[in-house]
Amino acid sequence: MYDVLIIGGGIAGSYLAFKLSSLGLKVLLLEQKKNTNGKECCTGLISYECLKLYPFDDSLVIRKFNRATLYSPSKKKLIFQRDNTQALVIDRPKFDLFLINLAIEKGAHFYSGNKAEDIEVNDHKVMLRVDYNKHFLNFEAKVGIIANGYNSKITEKLGLGYISNIVLGAQTEVESLNHEEVEIFFGRNIAPGFFGWLVPTRPNQAKVGVLTRNNPKIYLENLLSMLTKMGKVKNTKEKCHTGGIPLTTLTQSYSNRILVVGDAAGQVKPTTGGGIFYSLICSDIAMETLKGAFEVNNFSCQYLSQYEKKWKETLGQEIKIGYLARKIFESFNNQMIDLAFELVKRSGVLEGLLKNEELSFDWHSKSIINILKNNQVAKLIGINKYLKDGDDI
Ligand SMILES: Cc1cc2nc3c(=O)[nH]c(=O)nc-3n(C[C@H](O)[C@H](O)[C@H](O)COP(=O)(O)OP(=O)(O)OC[C@H]3O[C@@H](n4cnc5c(N)ncnc54)[C@H](O)[C@@H]3O)c2cc1C
Structure with missing residues (x-):
């Protein structure tokens, strides 16, 4: 019986395995790929x-x-x-391996080439069936973490939704x-x-x-x-x-004895698709939530809901405004993109953004709002059609 089992040895899963093992918890980290050379499509x-x-x-x-x-x-x-x-x-492949090694050093059990196939949760434990070279292995833990990246069918099986966007x-x-x-x-x-x-x-x-x-x-x-x-x-x-x-978030990122972290929960900047930083931020919030849960021995849905409340307090606005910008940009044809470049240059928006510390690599919502407040930009995109009744930039 483990304290925590983690499905997915990417950034979110391996970082959480490291942090939770550092707390003295007995952690199992499962990765479906045999080689742990990270997500090779990721630019890093x-x-x-x-x-x-x-x-x-x-x-x-x-x-x-x-x-x-x-x-x-x-x-x-x-x-x-x-x-x-x-x-x-x-070096993204090296980073994944680096995090896995940190987790192992702190005592986590790491199994690669193990695909989580079936998960069940009852009032006492989480039960996982794993495919290992066509043999099935069964593991049990007090808590399960789903960190298996985009296109997670496991979240759907648990009734937490599926991100199709x-x-x-x-x-x-x-x-x-x-x-x-x-x-x-x-x-x-x-x-x-x-x-x-x-x-x-x-x-x-x-x-x-x-x-x-x-x-x-x-x-x-x-x-x-x-x-x-x-x-x-x-x-x-x-x-x-x-x-x-993923461009949108999961319907719900927690349930009885379960937390969902990283791409599986949609913790990504919808503007650029960057998810490394947000996965790490949310993994820390998951770790703090579980630290408290183990202290009071409470793994209920209600107790674990604070995880979602906290990560949405930190990132919810960024993801919402970022997605608005993404929807607007997706409707642009080439002429509109060219015009937008002209406007940003001519209207002084670019200089303003560069001088203003609000423009940063990870936090986009304030800059997006400033751009959309520019009358010429708002006119170009017809901002009102993207706002819901009562919404105001
Ligand atoms: C083309 C591209 C470029 C990107 N570039 C950047 C970038 O430059 N900067 C940035 O911040 N973000 C970038 N991202 C996004 C970033 O890669 C992800 O946000 C980040 O990897 C999310 O980490 P994760 O741990 O949630 O998921 P992942 O890193 O995808 O890890 C999930 C792990 O779970 C494993 N897994 C899946 N199912 C199972 C199962 N059933 N059982 C066991 N294991 C399983 C997978 O094999 C995988 O190793 C890019 C993404 C893409 C597609």
């Missing part, structure tokens, strides 16, 4: 704030950036630059010029409704990827051929990795 871009708050070893940081250039469909540019580091790219991503490694900045590309032929990216990593290497609702591999080809024509990349024959990102 995080903020400086995230780096400072969480256990990132220096060896995990590949590159630091203080500048990003955004390109409109007709190649108008918006340049975001500050004096100090704004974002970093970490997702975006798909595809990414590959390329040889590139030695770029010094992150580059983001917009346009309906590259990433309709979303964006593509070129993120320099090691010398003369970069990650190139796209997010789209459909056919990410096809759009990635379009982006690669555009970047090749622009002379930014060459040799684009590396393997392409794909994955999904």
Whole structure:
């Protein structure tokens, strides 16, 4: 009988396994993949704030950036630059392994190549059936954590809902010029409704990827051929990795003896699809909730509801406003994106954002509200059709 069993050895699951084992709890961490080489489609871009708050070893940081250039469909540019580091790219596969090792050092039991198949919860325990090389193993614990990423069928089985509102991503490694900045590309032929990216990593290497609702591999080809024509990349024959990102949150992220964390709960920035920082923040909130639950031996739905209350207090507004911006942007055609670039430049919005500390890599809602309050921008997008009755920007 474990205290806690965790399904999913990604960022949320392995970080929680580390934190809960550090409290002296008996933790089981299960990962379906045999090799623990992390989520290879993930670019690994995080903020400086995230780096400072969480256990990132220096060896995990590949590159630091203080500048990003955004390109409109007709190649108008918006340049975001500050004096100090704004974002970093970490070695995502190494980071997952690093967290798993921290958890093991603190006493967690880690099993890879173990797919959680079936879960049941009663008033006394959580029971899990796991597929291990076609044999079934059964585990029991006082609490279960679902941290198995996007497209989690387990949350559905537990009656907590299923997030069908997702975006798909595809990414590959390329040889590139030695770029010094992150580059983001917009346009309906590259990433309709979303964006593509070129993120320099090691010398003369970069990650190139796209997010789209459909056919990410096809759009990635379009982006690669555009970047090749622009002379930014060459040799684009590396393997392409794909994955999904939830854009909305789960109906409910807790129940009797259960918490859901990370992508499985939809703890992601809907603007950019970044979920590393939010997963870590919510894992800390889950850890604090469970610490209290073990102290008073109360794992009821009502007790565990404080987890959702707290993470929504921290991130709820960001996710809500971020999703509004996402919906607005998804309706833009190429001309509107170009016009928006012009407006942001001409109206002084860009300078205002850069001077204002409110614009940061992870916290977007205040900047979005400021942009939407600009009369010209509000007119361009017809803001009222996106607001519900009684809502006010
Ligand atoms: C193309 C792309 C690029 C991205 N780039 C960034 C970025 O630059 N910065 C950023 O912050 N975020 C990025 N993200 C998002 C980020 O990868 C996720 O938000 C983050 O990985 C969420 O962590 P997680 O632990 O919740 O889920 P995951 O990292 O997906 O981990 C879930 C784990 O559960 C395992 N699992 C699933 N089902 C089972 C089961 N039944 N039994 C056992 N194990 C199971 C999976 O194998 C996986 O290892 C990107 C995502 C994509 C798709």
